[in-house]
Amino acid sequence: MSALRAEARVALAIARKDALAELRGRHATVSTLFFAAVVLLLFGFALGPDAARLAAAAPGLLWLAVMFAGILAVNRLHLLETDDGALEQLALYPVARRAIYAGKALAGFGAMLLLGLLVLGAVGVLFAVDIAAAWPPLLATVILGALGVAAVGTFYAGVTVRLRAREVMLPLLMLPVLAPLLLGAVKATSAALAGDPFGELAAWLQLMVAFDVVMIVAGLATYGFLLDD
Amino acid sequence: MTDAGFVIAAYGVIVGGLALYTLNLWRRLRAVGRDDRAP
Amino acid sequence: MKTRVLGATALLAVAAATFVALAVVPADLNQGDAQRIMYPHVASAWLAYLSFGVTALGGIAWLWKRDLRYDAVALAGAEIGVMFTAFAIWGGMMWGRPVWGVFWQWEDPRLTTTALLLALYVGYLLLRRLTDDPERRATRAAIVGVVAAVDIPIVHFSVEWWRGLHQTATIASPDRVLDPAAPMAFVGTLLGMLGAFTLAWAYLMIRRYQLARAELAREERARVELLAAAR
Numbered sequence: 001m002s003a004l005r006a007e008a009r010v011a012l013a014i015a016r017k018d019a020l021a022e023l024r025g026r027h028a029t030v031s032t033l034f035f036a037a038v039v040l041l042l043f044g045f046a047l048g049p050d051a052a053r054l055a056a057a058a059p060g061l062l063w064l065a066v067m068f069a070g071i072l073a074v075n076r077l078h079l080l081e082t083d084d085g086a087l088e089q090l091a092l093y094p095v096a097r098r099a100i101y102a103g104k105a106l107a108g109f110g111a112m113l114l115l116g117l118l119v120l121g122a123v124g125v126l127f128a129v130d131i132a133a134a135w136p137p138l139l140a141t142v143i144l145g146a147l148g149v150a151a152v153g154t155f156y157a158g159v160t161v162r163l164r165a166r167e168v169m170l171p172l173l174m175l176p177v178l179a180p181l182l183l184g185a186v187k188a189t190s191a192a193l194a195g196d197p198f199g200e201l202a203a204w205l206q207l208m209v210a211f212d213v214v215m216i217v218a219g220l221a222t223y224g225f226l227l228d229d
Numbered sequence: 230m231t232d233a234g235f236v237i238a239a240y241g242v243i244v245g246g247l248a249l250y251t252l253n254l255w256r257r258l259r260a261v262g263r264d265d266r267a268p
Numbered sequence: 269m270k271t272r273v274l275g276a277t278a279l280l281a282v283a284a285a286t287f288v289a290l291a292v293v294p295a296d297l298n299q300g301d302a303q304r305i306m307y308p309h310v311a312s313a314w315l316a317y318l319s320f321g322v323t324a325l326g327g328i329a330w331l332w333k334r335d336l337r338y339d340a341v342a343l344a345g346a347e348i349g350v351m352f353t354a355f356a357i358w359g360g361m362m363w364g365r366p367v368w369g370v371f372w373q374w375e376d377p378r379l380t381t382t383a384l385l386l387a388l389y390v391g392y393l394l395l396r397r398l399t400d401d402p403e404r405r406a407t408r409a410a411i412v413g414v415v416a417a418v419d420i421p422i423v424h425f426s427v428e429w430w431r432g433l434h435q436t437a438t439i440a441s442p443d444r445v446l447d448p449a450a451p452m453a454f455v456g457t458l459l460g461m462l463g464a465f466t467l468a469w470a471y472l473m474i475r476r477y478q479l480a481r482a483e484l485a486r487e488e489r490a491r492v493e494l495l496a497a498a499r
Contacts, residue, residue, distance in 0.1 A: 180426035239362035
């Protein structure tokens, strides 16, 4: 049991290190948030100006913006390591590889949660949807979605960190895997905003939970092999 | 296009594709075998 | 030698099954001749999933045993799997246009899941191509293959729910022939096509595996020469 607690402590330490590095290099975080905002603006131009159509599309646009910006966020969290060879040094420590993945994914989750909440607010404003009324299920959806994107994104960022053509390979690998999470998140958001008329909200949230659990377990089990190189 | 057209398109690509892939495999196997015999 | 016999048998079997599917078995009462497409379409889909199962297992075996032969099996499965996936999608589209009136239908869980399968394994093959070191390549491919494999059931369920909750009339599905009430002629033809395609799959897997081993050996020789030249 204490071995597990030691792992958890390591994971938290790594998460804190990454989060602090992010906060210090604030311009990168801000750029990612602005990128998400730009994506939303372009959606407005592409699908507008009919307010009803935009409102109907809002859940999809919200999650697409989060996922595209999420690619940048997880990519950057791993770049922090390669720049000074820290990843290789981390791998030398007699710490469970799982803890490294857990720490990075946790930091990623923090970033994605912040991103998700801000994008949710922006979508509420830009596409005239009432997010305040349904805020508990919307919050749950954002948390579950952020967790899934962080789990999957951290994993693939690790896979592609020293790969040629990394800029295209990370989204190419990550996005298909995220498709069911995207579907679940959009349907849950849509149901929440409509007041859950068909009673399907719970089912979609369950799908997201199942996705998150499976992907976190898969990441914990396999990420460590990357560090054996 | 009549139904027959779609059927031919389907079978043509699938069975034809299998044939093409097989030929391509044979070509690649010959190429790598040739390298062995090269000086 | 045995492989050649397998190949010849597969060729004959595919030819025979194709002949039966096109000229012998009757057309469907509702879907007409278009229903004939369903035989190679379902067979291709079955082999696509089988291939990717092999890829996932090959990857796990590599991670466990560190023998590159398992990675060669995984590669063979992925390349052949991508081919059968493309066939399955193409067949689905060729069937869909006459029967649904459209080439694509978002509510068909098989079609959308198979499209995602294609995306996942094209990514897998590209990833392999971008890594030169054989062991690192095998490791990266293995873990990506595992994650892709566990994603597939989730994708399938999510799209099933997507369709189910949409509350429209049930759309016709290509694998109606798997319905227990289907006539024996249809089932028999499908099983024959499946068997023939599986023989072809086995032959291609063996050959692709041999190719992978040979290319690995060539890579290794090139590396040894490079090291010798560097001294």
